[in-house]
Amino acid sequence: MFCPNCGSTIADDARFCGTCGARIERPAAAPRPTKVPESPKAPARPTAPTSPSIPGVKLPASSAELLDRVPLIASVVALVSLLLPMFGTSLFGFSDSMSGLSMIFGGKAFGTSYDGELANLLLLAPGVLGLVGALVLHGRAARVTGIVGGAVGLLLACGEASVVSDSSIGELQIGFWLFALASAALLVASVRGLVVHARS
Numbered sequence: 152m153f154c155p156n157c158g159s160t161i162a163d164d165a166r167f168c169g170t171c172g173a174r175i176e177r178p179a180a181a182p183r184p185t186k187v188p189e190s191p192k193a194p195a196r197p198t199a200p201t202s203p204s205i206p207g208v209k210l211p212a213s214s215a216e217l218l219d220r221v222p223l224i225a226s227v228v229a230l231v232s233l234l235l236p237m238f239g240t241s242l243f244g245f246s247d248s249m250s251g252l253s254m255i256f257g258g259k260a261f262g263t264s265y266d267g268e269l270a271n272l273l274l275l276a277p278g279v280l281g282l283v284g285a286l287v288l289h290g291r292a293a294r295v296t297g298i299v300g301g302a303v304g305l306l307l308a309c310g311e312a313s314v315v316s317d318s319s320i321g322e323l324q325i326g327f328w329l330f331a332l333a334s335a336a337l338l339v340a341s342v343r344g345l346v347v348h349a350r351s
Contacts (some may be wrong), residue, residue, distance in 0.1 A: 152165075225301075226279075229278040235250060239322045239323075251330065281296075281301070295341075
């Protein structure tokens with residue numbers, strides 16, 4: 152240690168400088184902080200994951216509410232599937248496809264126009280009946296309407312699939328499979344809704 156007055160070396164515990172006699176003042180020792188004992192923390196509770204909120208959209212609170220929306224979703228998918236290619240054909244190295252709407256209202260295949268068939272209006276049944284049941288009707292009537300729409304759709308899908316499988320030039324495409332799946336979902340969800348609501 153050094154004397155702050157003359158700079159001479161002095162002992163660490165000296166009160167006065169041996170050379171100049173200046174009094175050595177020690178800085179006041181800072182009080183030691185006392186450690187406060189920590190209280191034991193309770194283990195953190197796991198929190199349930201929260202779903203993101205979308206302004207203006209009420210998300211279903213339970214799986215039952217979500218299952219009640221399946222007929223509506225299946226109906227929309229059934230209608231959208233009519234816009235997609237349902238059946239494809241190949242002749243002499245050329246291929247073409249037909250959508251459900253072209254089967255109803257007519258269209259072109261291989262450069263030739265053809266008329267739609269009135270019977271093909273039944274392709275609209277799953278989508279239209281499902282939407283009416285989901286948006287207009289309530290309770291048992293909504294479920295029965297969905298069952299009818301789903302059953303008609305599945306019968307049509309089975310009939311068309313058998314016709315195409317008998318033909319060596321036809322193939323089923325994405326629109327057909329979406330139509331069949333949506334019809335089955337509409338039927339199953341409507342039957343489930345009818346059973347569940349009959350019990351309550």
